[in-house]
Amino acid sequence: MADIHVEDFYKDVAVALVQLYSVFPRRTNLFVEDIAGPDEPDEFGLHSPRHMACFGALLWLEEEGLLRYVDTIRQEALDQAVLTQQAFVRLSTPAPAAIVERISPPPGDESLPSSIRRDLSSYAHLLKNAIKSGNSDRISLTVQSAFFAETLAGHFH
Template sequence: MADLHIDDFYRDVAGILLSLYNGFPSPSILFVEDLIGPHEPDAFGVPAPRHLACFNAMLWMADEGFLRYSDSIRQEGLDQCSLTERAFLMLSTPAADWLDEALPASIARQRATPAQRLRDALASQSSTELAEIVQRCFARASVRR
């Protein structure tokens, strides 16, 4: 059985990290809908399961030290959200085995960052590639702890 919820989790993590990285170091409001699009609540106003999964990914990332925030906005998002130093270094430090020495140094350095690899994986829509890169990011971050 495919673990589709884990594929969604990896996609959410990539979106959350890149959203905060693209605005770093400024704190921002991070809305679930901006990451995964609109998902209508049920007849009782309970958010859709996919919406809740993305929101819970945000909270998990905060608990694990990848982001900080000042307050939650109901179950819609997080206010004054930013990457931690740990997450910033995880995303911006080039991986030696990803460096392409055939490219100019500045371009090679940029392309070897996990942030760029996450962008490329999201653009390719490859769940396998995205899973590998998110897992590698987590592994890099756990070494830094």
């Protein structure tokens, strides 16, 4: 089992990327509270470690070239965030069958048009389903396979 902060990181990354994908190519504000949940700053105005970890994950996504933004809104949001071309293409890409079966077994309906089957196997769709499932392992594995596929190549064979 991964450390809780790492599982939270994967969940934050998944939620942020799915939010941006769902409005692409529009720019939008990414609020930490929408991703990590409500936070009450302490008597000194400092956010909780969980809130700051989520904010850090959002900044990391920008540093790694997966999103862009105009500015931060204090430590509460990214202003005018949008996916980069690299992230959009990756999220739109169908995952290899072995990964789809491991993360999200297909419904098995071969009568669906190939375009629908392709959409259902996209990393964006897999991330949405992983988030809906609430399963930390599934969320982690989906984020890892979408963005760290080179390190997992042997994991699925």
